[in-house]
Amino acid sequence: MSPAESDGTTVFGSALALLPIVLLFAVTAVAEIVGCYLPWLVIKQGKPLWLLLPAAVSLAAFAWLLTLHPTAAGRTYAAYGGVYIAVAIGWLWGVEGIRPSLWDVIGSLVALTGMAIIMLAPRH
Numbered sequence: 001m002s003p004a005e006s007d008g009t010t011v012f013g014s015a016l017a018l019l020p021i022v023l024l025f026a027v028t029a030v031a032e033i034v035g036c037y038l039p040w041l042v043i044k045q046g047k048p049l050w051l052l053l054p055a056a057v058s059l060a061a062f063a064w065l066l067t068l069h070p071t072a073a074g075r076t077y078a079a080y081g082g083v084y085i086a087v088a089i090g091w092l093w094g095v096e097g098i099r100p101s102l103w104d105v106i107g108s109l110v111a112l113t114g115m116a117i118i119m120l121a122p123r124h
Contacts, residue, residue: 025083028065035059082115
């Protein structure tokens with residue numbers, strides 16, 4: 001447990017301090033999505049097998065990026081899930097060209113709220 005987690009303050013001290021962590025989560029999510037999307041293209045759309053190499057590199061980067069987060073692994077993974085959902089919905093729109101529904105947006109906002117609750121909660 002980090003000092004911030006043990007003295008009763010929030011993990012990052014303030015909501016503003018959450019911004020760099022959210023950005024790191026977003027980069028982590030893109031690495032995971034790319035690492036999974038490329039094999040999907042190979043399997044589902046018959047794209048070239050060489051795409052598996054950058055997929056493997058992307059998944060290795062994803063695993064490494066998770067180690068850069070400043071709190072316990074389980075809490076990091078739980079909070080990361082909220083950002084992953086939002087980034088995946090952005091991917092749906094930006095890469096796959098499918099506009100998110102109102103429900104996609106609401107679900108993403110609920111997930112991001114959950115991430116904020118997990119990461120900003122006081123730790124005793």
